[in-house]
Amino acid sequence: MVSCGAMADGVRISFTDVAKRxxxxxxxxxxxxxxxxxxxxxxTGPNGSGxxxxxxxxxxxxxxxxxxxxxxxxxxxxxxxxxRNHLGVVAPAMSxxxxxxxxxxxxxxxxxxGMNDADQRCHECLELVGLETDRRTPVRGYSTGxxxxxxxxQALLHDPEVLFLDEPGSNLDPAGKGxxxxxxxxxxxxxxxxxxxxxxxxEMKWGQNHVTLAx
Amino acid sequence: xxxxxxxALAVAAKDLxxxxxxxxxxxxxxxxxxxxxxxxxxxxxxxxxxxxxxxxLLAVLLWIVIFFAALAGLDRSFVKEEESHTAPLLRLAxxxxxxxLGKLGFNLVLIYFLMAILVPLYCILMGYxxxxxxxxxxxxxxxxxxxxxxxxIVAAIIARALTRGALFSVLSLPLLLPLLIFxxxxxxxxxxxxxETVTSTLRAVLSMGGIMTIVxxxxxxxxxxD
Amino acid sequence: MRVADILKWLLFAWxxxxxxxxxxxxxxxxxxIGESSRxxxxxxxMAWIAVLAFLVSCITSVMYLKRRDPKDDIRAxxxxxxxxxxxxxxxxxxxxxxxxxxxxxxxxxxRQTSITILLLIYAAYLALRGAIDDPERRxxxxxxxxxxxxxxxxxxxxxxxRIYWSLHPDTIINTRGSNEFDSRYTQVLMASLVGFTGxxxxxxxxxxxxxxxxxxxxxxxx
Numbered sequence: 098m099v100s101c102g103a104m105a106d107g108v109r110i111s112f113t114d115v116a117k118r119x120x121x122x123x124x125x126x127x128x129x130x131x132x133x134x135x136x137x138x139x140x141t142g143p144n145g146s147g148x149x150x151x152x153x154x155x156x157x158x159x160x161x162x163x164x165x166x167x168x169x170x171x172x173x174x175x176x177x178x179x180x181r182n183h184l185g186v187v188a189p190a191m192s193x194x195x196x197x198x199x200x201x202x203x204x205x206x207x208x209x210x211g212m213n214d215a216d217q218r219c220h221e222c223l224e225l226v227g228l229e230t231d232r233r234t235p236v237r238g239y240s241t242g243x244x245x246x247x248x249x250x251q252a253l254l255h256d257p258e259v260l261f262l263d264e265p266g267s268n269l270d271p272a273g274k275g276x277x278x279x280x281x282x283x284x285x286x287x288x289x290x291x292x293x294x295x296x297x298x299x300e301m302k303w304g305q306n307h308v309t310l311a312x
Numbered sequence: 313x314x315x316x317x318x319x320a321l322a323v324a325a326k327d328l329x330x331x332x333x334x335x336x337x338x339x340x341x342x343x344x345x346x347x348x349x350x351x352x353x354x355x356x357x358x359x360x361x362x363x364x365x366x367x368x369l370l371a372v373l374l375w376i377v378i379f380f381a382a383l384a385g386l387d388r389s390f391v392k393e394e395e396s397h398t399a400p401l402l403r404l405a406x407x408x409x410x411x412x413l414g415k416l417g418f419n420l421v422l423i424y425f426l427m428a429i430l431v432p433l434y435c436i437l438m439g440y441x442x443x444x445x446x447x448x449x450x451x452x453x454x455x456x457x458x459x460x461x462x463x464x465i466v467a468a469i470i471a472r473a474l475t476r477g478a479l480f481s482v483l484s485l486p487l488l489l490p491l492l493i494f495x496x497x498x499x500x501x502x503x504x505x506x507x508e509t510v511t512s513t514l515r516a517v518l519s520m521g522g523i524m525t526i527v528x529x530x531x532x533x534x535x536x537x538d
Numbered sequence: 539m540r541v542a543d544i545l546k547w548l549l550f551a552w553x554x555x556x557x558x559x560x561x562x563x564x565x566x567x568x569x570x571i572g573e574s575s576r577x578x579x580x581x582x583x584m585a586w587i588a589v590l591a592f593l594v595s596c597i598t599s600v601m602y603l604k605r606r607d608p609k610d611d612i613r614a615x616x617x618x619x620x621x622x623x624x625x626x627x628x629x630x631x632x633x634x635x636x637x638x639x640x641x642x643x644x645x646x647x648x649r650q651t652s653i654t655i656l657l658l659i660y661a662a663y664l665a666l667r668g669a670i671d672d673p674e675r676r677x678x679x680x681x682x683x684x685x686x687x688x689x690x691x692x693x694x695x696x697x698x699x700r701i702y703w704s705l706h707p708d709t710i711i712n713t714r715g716s717n718e719f720d721s722r723y724t725q726v727l728m729a730s731l732v733g734f735t736g737x738x739x740x741x742x743x744x745x746x747x748x749x750x751x752x753x754x755x756x757x758x759x760x
Contacts, residue, residue: 186401193401209406483662534603
């Protein structure tokens with residue numbers, strides 16, 4: 098493995114010359130950038146430019162055709178197995194279980210993550226996103242906005258060092274968007290790393306660093 | 313180790329709970345098996361086959377019903393995760409081994425549940441007399457295990473492909489064929505009372521199940537993560 | 539390149555000699571109807587290549603999972619394609635022979651069963667490759683499937699025929715023993731095995747080069 102250079106606390110994600118190709122489609126040819134603790138990295142680009150694909154590669158769900166991605170935690174490169182304990186993801190293509198209710202969903206994710214005081218943390222997260230009263234309704238009966246809130250709660254459940262957000266404000270009401278923006282700022286302020294893929298003008302203002310993908 | 317078990321149980325419990333609420337796999341598996349059983353018992357019935365052919369031919373029919381029922385439903389737990397887009401979050405939250413163990417547990421519950429209902433019904437409807445009931449039960453249990461292990465890893469593979477339905481049978485069958493032949497032999501042996509065939513079958517089925525368990529445990533993280 | 543050219547001509551000469559001697563150097567073996575024994579010189583090497591190609595596929599699959607080198611994936615897929623071709627050839631020649639000797643194209647002789655399953659494995663492997671459009675995922679999933687199939691095969695080759703035989707003793711029709719054949723037979727068969735192996739290696743390297751060029755052209759688009 099190529100070392101990525103040691104850094105201070107928090108999670109740093111650097112990616113160099115990353116490319117992804119499917120059989121009949123080139124998603125992007127070469128993208129580089131870096132997400133550092135305490136800052137929000139914004140990925141923008143028109144539809145089909147590969148924002149979600151890049152996000153999937155950065156969180157380790159997809160193998161790039163070429164290029165290198167490094168996850169560095171507190172100065173050490175993290176192993177794949179350990180990496181998943183440090184990130185939370187909200188993305189349109191990643192759903193929670195529709196047959197379960199909000200509480201069951203969170204409890205399940207807490208359990209497979211091996212968390213201890215799970216129930217209390219689940220309630221906290223539901224309260225945070227404003228779903229505490231609807232926690233016993235199956236997700237199937239949720240509106241898209243409520244489902245989005247639950248996905249955010251799921252991503253925050255284990256208090257991750259890195260948060261990946263793919264169009265997080267979609268389907269949220271103005272109040273929800275406002276809350277989310279402030280919350281993300283708060284996370285960055287305490288040294289968390291945030292990667293945000295969006296085309297929303299307001300959301301783009303959350304971040305200091307920008308990576309723009311060509312169409 | 314115990315932590316892994318707790319996580320695996322969480323996965324299996326989640327699958328059972330969603331399955332209990334939707335009954336997708338159970339319907340696929342159970343309805344298929346019952347329809348085929350009805351068709352077989354109507355067309356072949358208990359007395360069409362001569363007494364000397366019975367132990368073998370009825371074993372063939374029994375295992376074909378079980379295998380094809382398995383192929384109709386045991387891919388659901390993985391395919392559903394992909395189709396409802398829940399797989400990525402599970403991938404990010406749970407350890408691969410816990411997912412594999414959980415899904416294997418879920419498939420074991422399904423296959424044993426199917427067997428518990430199908431096999432007695434089959435024996436009654438077809439008039440299948442088993443001399444060595446204990447051996448027969450052991451063959452069913454070990455055969456169900458090997459069947460679940462093999463179909464679980466194949467289901468994990470095909471869930472990540474574009475065309476899933478037909479691929480599951482196409483990929484499973486070559487791997488299942490030796491198992492099918494072993495089990496038919498052993499069941500025929502249990503029916504006509506040759507203990508020797510039963511033990512040699514159990515050896516073969518258990519060794520196949522064991523090897524497939526080890527290989528699956530090693531390879532599943534690759535299948536799941538890529 | 540010079541060495542490769544010489545080897546190519548050597549292979550040509552070698553197989554030519556094998557073909558001629560298969561028809562003129564060896565006399566028809568006893569216990570076989572007419573000239574039917576001559577097919578063995580082509581049938582057996584084809585079956586051998588079908589198995590060899592499978593082995594190569596499995597080994598390169600393991601190497602892919604270890605090194606993640608796209609070239610290993612190319613090797614595995616090319617070898618599987620050749621394996622399918624030779625398995626089909628072996629099955630067909632075998633069926634023709636069976637028709638002449640035993641008056642039926644197909645009778646689920648243990649060897650026929652084994653090659654059928656090998657055919658099914660190849661078909662399944664290639665079907666899986668065709669159903670995944672992400673090159674990285676296709677490489678690793680098909681490698682896993684090749685390894686799973688590899689683990690299954692010993693059970694087929696060693697265990698299934700034996701059980702099968704004990705069940706249907708009347709289907710044991712494969713009674714040729716080595717004493718019925720003179721040394722010429724062995725010589726030609728061995729030479730043919732070497733020739734076919736050379737042919738496989740040649741086709742394999744060409745296949746790998748073609749596939750590498752195809753991938754490079756895709757990379758150029760990238």
